[in-house]
Structures are given as C-alpha cells and as structure tokens.
Amino acid sequence: MVKPLSKLFQNPETNILAEIGKTAALMHGVVDLSIGDPDQTTARSIIDAAYTAMKQGYTHYTASAGDPDYLQAVLKFHKDYFNLDYDLTNVRATAGASHALFIAMGAIIDPGDEVVILEPYFTSYKVEVEAFGGKPVFVQTKPENGFQPNLTELKAAVTAKTKAIIVNSPCNPTGAVFNQQTLTDIVTIARDADLYIFADEVYWPYVFGDNKFIPLESLAPERTIVTGSLSKVFAMTGFRIGYLLAPKPIIDAAGLLNEGVSYTPVAPSQHAGTFALNHLQEFMPTLQKAFATRLNYLAENLAKVPYLKVQPAAGSIYLFVDIRQSGLDDVAFSDYLLKEKNVLVIPGRAFGAAGNGFIRIAATQDMPELKKAVVAFQTLKLPQ
Numbered sequence: 001m002v003k004p005l006s007k008l009f010q011n012p013e014t015n016i017l018a019e020i021g022k023t024a025a026l027m028h029g030v031v032d033l034s035i036g037d038p039d040q041t042t043a044r045s046i047i048d049a050a051y052t053a054m055k056q057g058y059t060h061y062t063a064s065a066g067d068p069d070y071l072q073a074v075l076k077f078h079k080d081y082f083n084l085d086y087d088l089t090n091v092r093a094t095a096g097a098s099h100a101l102f103i104a105m106g107a108i109i110d111p112g113d114e115v116v117i118l119e120p121y122f123t124s125y126k127v128e129v130e131a132f133g134g135k136p137v138f139v140q141t142k143p144e145n146g147f148q149p150n151l152t153e154l155k156a157a158v159t160a161k162t163k164a165i166i167v168n169s170p171c172n173p174t175g176a177v178f179n180q181q182t183l184t185d186i187v188t189i190a191r192d193a194d195l196y197i198f199a200d201e202v203y204w205p206y207v208f209g210d211n212k213f214i215p216l217e218s219l220a221p222e223r224t225i226v227t228g229s230l231s232k233v234f235a236m237t238g239f240r241i242g243y244l245l246a247p248k249p250i251i252d253a254a255g256l257l258n259e260g261v262s263y264t265p266v267a268p269s270q271h272a273g274t275f276a277l278n279h280l281q282e283f284m285p286t287l288q289k290a291f292a293t294r295l296n297y298l299a300e301n302l303a304k305v306p307y308l309k310v311q312p313a314a315g316s317i318y319l320f321v322d323i324r325q326s327g328l329d330d331v332a333f334s335d336y337l338l339k340e341k342n343v344l345v346i347p348g349r350a351f352g353a354a355g356n357g358f359i360r361i362a363a364t365q366d367m368p369e370l371k372k373a374v375v376a377f378q379t380l381k382l383p384q
C-alpha cells in the first residue's frame with residue numbers, strides 16, 4: 001500500500017471536454033471547431049530561426065529569466081505597440097502564457113487567498129489558483145450585457161481575503177472585449193482593495209470593428225501581471241513560448257518558483273520568438289485578417305439559422321453562440337451536433353456555469369471546413 005494521491009486532482013466531476021473528445025476520436029472526418037489552436041502552420045521563417053539557432057549550438061539552458069535577446073524583443077514589442085516602458089527586471093520568458101500564469105499565481109497566492117475569476121473563463125485559471133491553495137471566486141458575466149462584467153457584482157465579490165482579479169480581454173470563450181471605462185472601473189476596484197490584476201493578453205491582436213485592445217498595464221502598472229503568449233499571435237502553440245511582464249518583486253518570486261518548475265524556457269523557441277516579435281508586422285496582420293474573415297463569415301451565416309442567436313465577435317478567435325432556442329442544453333446540443341453532423345464544438349458550461357446554453361466555436365479551421373460547419377448547422381434536424 002502507498003498513501004493516497006493529493007486530493008486536489010482526484011476530482012470526480014465529469015470532464016465535459018474529455019467526454020466529447022473521446023467520442024470525436026472514434027469518428028472520421030470530423031470538422032473540429034473545438035480547440036484554440038490555429039490551423040495555420042507557423043511561418044517558415046520563424047521555424048527556420050529556431051532551426052538555424054539549434055544548428056549553431058543553441059541547444060543549452062538559457063539564462064534563467066530567458067535569453068536576453070528574447071527578453072529585449074518582448075520589451076521592444078511592448079514599447080512599440082503600447083508605448084509602455086518596462087525593463088529587464090520586469091520580464092521573464094515562459095513556456096506559453098499557461099506557465100506564466102502558473103508561476104505568477106505561485107508568486108502571489110497564499111493558502112486561503114481568493115482570486116476573482118469572471119465567468120465564462122479559460123478553464124486553466126481554476127486549477128492554477130487551486131494548485132497554490134487559493135480559492136477561485138466566480139463572478140458571472142451575462143449574455144444580455146455582451147458578457148461584460150457587472151461592476152457592482154464584481155465589487156461585491158471582493159472580500160478581505162481577495163488577492164487578485166483575473167481579466168482576459170479579448171476573452172476566451174466569449175469574445176468580449178472590455179472598453180476603457182470597464183477596465184478603469186476594474187482598476188478602481190483593485191486599487192481600493194489593494195489587489196493584483198492578472199491581464200491575460202494572449203488574444204491582444206484579435207479585436208474587430210470598433211473594439212480596441214487596451215493593455216491593463218497602461219492603467220495600473222503597479223499591480224498588473226501581464227501573461228503574454230506567442231501561441232495565437234503567430235500560430236506558435238507548439239513552440240510553448242510566452243512571457244510574464246510584471247513589477248519586479250513578482251518577477252523575482254516567480255523566478256524562484258520556476259527554479260523548481262522548468263528552470264528556463266525552451267532555448268530554440270526563444271530564438272523563434274525573438275525573430276517573430278522582431279518581425280511582427282510580417283506575420284500578425286495575415287492571421288488577424290484570416291480570423292476576422294472567418295468569424296465574420298460564421299457570425300453572418302449562423303445568425304440566419306433559426307435556432308441560433310449570434311452576436312458578431314468583438315474579439316478573440318471564437319464565436320460564443322446561444323443555442324437555447326434549440327430546445328437542448330449545451331452539452332446535449334454539442335453531442336447531438338457531433339453525432340448527426342460530425343461537427344465538434346465545445347459546450348459553454350465547460351467554461352463555467354455562466355456558459356450554460358451556449359457553444360464555443362473556434363474559428364481554427366480554414367474556410368472550406370467552416371463552410372461545411374455552416375451547412376451542418378443549417379441542415380441539422382432538431383429532435384422533436
């Protein structure tokens with residue numbers, strides 16, 4: 001006999017995503033609109049940057065905070081695009097935003113601390129908060145408000161134990177983009193209660209129409225913890241490269257934790273990342289345009305399907321679609337759509353209870369696949 005595993009990961013809750021994934025894996029020719037992984041292969045020149053660096057011997061550990069060239073590229077990009085001044089004491093290279101979130105949570109959370117998460121939310125937040133003994137406190141955002149936070153409810157969720165609020169704009173899964181006033185109000189709530197703010201900015205270029213991406217760190221640099229990623233900006237998910245940008249004490253503490261996590265990020269990925277960031281204009285607009293076109297196409301055509309209610313995406317690479325008029329709940333609907341039409345989407349409740357009645361459609365396939373999906377929605381015969 002050996003002692004039991006940590007209670008934390010012996011969670012008997014059904015994993016909705018895993019269940020649907022299992023069914024999909026047994027099927028052929030599925031139009032997979034479930035994952036937030038752009039279908040585009042990383043640009044050849046970015047791949048070459050990693051490959052060339054490896055052939056030249058960049059196959060070793062880098063400095064623990066990251067390769068100085070990569071860190072400078074992050075700072076320069078941040079200055080060029082957002083006109084914000086940070087220095088090398090404010091930045092760490094990470095294996096994607098996931099790693100940045102994890103080590104930054106570890107830097108600020110003591111057991112019992114509460115972290116406010118706006119629902120529907122990117123599912124990893126809960127695990128990351130709980131991994132350090134923190135308590136996630138969920139505040140629902142609602143479709144009738146375009147999934148914008150209700151600031152009175154947000155304020156009411158803050159207690160003496162609250163340590164941080166997580167903000168993800170553009171948002172996965174809802175596509176909501178928070179405007180200057182909303183962000184300013186969030187900052188006021190955070191300042192009044194001495195809180196940190198996580199600004200998860202992985203979708204920053206994906207804002208459409210009149211919406212604008214506003215970096216939270218421009219409003220509250222003293223308390224904002226930016227988790228950034230090259231995954232979606234450059235279609236580099238498999239490289240696992242991102243960054244943490246924050247006040248120095250957080251960077252230092254996260255660095256100490258990371259000594260026991262990954263020590264350094266992946267060297268070739270940092271080389272690829274340096275190249276990508278230094279040539280951002282060569283890559284990003286193409287992806288931005290592709291996602292804008294795809295989301296427009298989906299929103300326009302799905303809006304005509306009688307049992308769907310669709311708002312054009314304000315941002316992100318997802319469409320969050322109301323299926324309540326189908327007479328099915330979101331899990332049953334996703335299951336039915338998969339079995340009847342071979343189209344895989346994610347039920348909204350996978351992102352928290354506030355997602356009930358919605359499905360998330362990732363525009364991470366090319367137009368011919370999206371066209372197939374639209375036909376599937378148009379021709380789906382709902383059970384009577």
Ligand SMILES: Cc1ncc(COP(=O)(O)O)c(C=O)c1O
Nearest residue numbers: 036096097098122172229231242
């Ligand atoms: C909101 C959000 N944050 C963070 C991540 C993690 O991205 P990565 O670890 O690939 O940088 C994702 C990935 O889907 C995401 O949607």
